[in-house]
Amino acid sequence: MSTTAVELEEHAAALAAVDGRRTLSQRIVDRAARAMRRGETRRSFLLKSAVVGSAVAVNPLQYMLRPGTAYASVCGPDAECADGWTVFCCSINGGQNACPPGTVTAGWWKADGSPFCGGGARYYLDCNAECHAGCGCGANGICGSGCHDWQCTCGTTECDHRRVACNAFRYGQCHQERACVGPVVCRVVSCVPPWQWDPSCTPAVATANATRLHHAPCLDRASDVDAFGAAADYGSPQSTTRPVVGMEGTPSGRGYWLVAADGGVFAYGDARFFGSTGAIVLNQPIVDLASQPDQRGYWLVAADGGIFSFGSARFHGSTGAIRLNQPIVGMAPTPSGNGYWLVARDGGVFCFGDARFEGSTGAIRLNQPIVGMAATPTDEGYWIVAADGGVFCFGDARFHGSLAADGGAPSVVDIDSTPFGDGYWLASGAESF
């Protein structure tokens, strides 16, 4: 039986152990694990189980009661053309959650309480068609159909059949220097406010909670790992039910773990699965994972600084009793395994066990929030990474490169170093916290 099937069987057993009954989620996981044993490829299996998981999470009642595919439930409500909403950009832009060529961000709104952003706000940016040079418009801010390169049509990718370039509307917070844009071509989503990474957007909030469950399968498929220095790429999930939020390399340097917001754990290379928080109702989403030096255990940390220990990992304290200015976004273990650091969104660092303070970004004006940290093998330094891929070094940590100059929507979710500290990985996800 493959490693992934073992992980799922253990997950299902953990679910049963918690409540003594076979839950819906457990039955789905069991079914998926049996499908894996029948010889499916790892990638197709991960995709199918994640899509089913997404359907249960996003639209459980519809998925169970109405005939249809899991994909249809993954897209959420109002996914047909006649429902009048606009398609997600990844559905028409080669899987990229970004404005396609010939469009420009013209505005945004948020939906509160989104399950895709750990219960927080999810942000939607409209990519409107660019108007041809010389085309004007009236006070409506929209140029006519002969003034842009798009035609009104319906999406045809998977279940996202929403509209393309049909709605002649703009929310208006972005690119206000452009008096005219065309209709909305598609929309980008992020858990990070747009005005934090698109300088053309003002922070004037518009809210539309009716869109909070709108989704598309392609939004779940954009997880990736980028390697720098001596680090190697061992793979990444084709799809996850929740965004990837953290990673940790094994002490051997021949593998790593990725963790999702619901505490789901994915192991690659020589990393092993020791459990997850899948059976626990979390107060706050999981934001990172840190492993023991013996590779036989790890910790998960939640946004409130709550610590969950698995395998050989021991509890050394948490920020539970501290009033945090900003949520915790990452953690790093000490080389001894007898302590760890927690880092907050503003770069504040909290030390537990034998971890020592080497500095923080508290005095630095950050362009983007901090999303993770990694420690050097000497216990005398650490790296802190921001959402745009900018890397900050403290103590004996050395700089090996960053993604900050690449531009685009910030998507880095974590950093981890090689065992000798001569390189690090930056992990990115479709939507980041």
Added chain:
Amino acid sequence: MTHVAAHGLAVDTLPGWEARIFRHQAADPRESTRPIVHMANFALPRERGDFGGGVTDRMGPGDVFVTLFEYGPESTGKPLFAHQGRPKLNARRFSPAALQRTLPGQSGCQLFFTEAGRPFCLYVVIGSHARVPALVDQVERALARVNVGRMDRR
């Protein structure tokens, strides 16, 4: 007739119309929440998106929904808001495509302008495009009873 006033805005509603003036609480101190006016010739539901989410899908042919959405001071003087004063409505400004959510049969009009030094978007949805000529004058009369005052911008 009802009088509502807040945030430097005031509305005296037409008979049979409802109005709300509100401003969201910022979830993040770096967010900018601005005053919003909602008006309608039907009962406004409690849960509403700023541009009519949860409202327009319930509208009948003779229903009208209006949003007056203010932007922050950083938007003052930008080309999008170059039109000075509130534009007058007429039937030609309405289109079945000019909608945040294009529902069958509906018609919308969206205008950006500056009034009293404040940048705004006016967004009007009429439940039936065929009813626009008959209803646009009523909408204009309702809007004439919206007063925008100058205020210290923050």
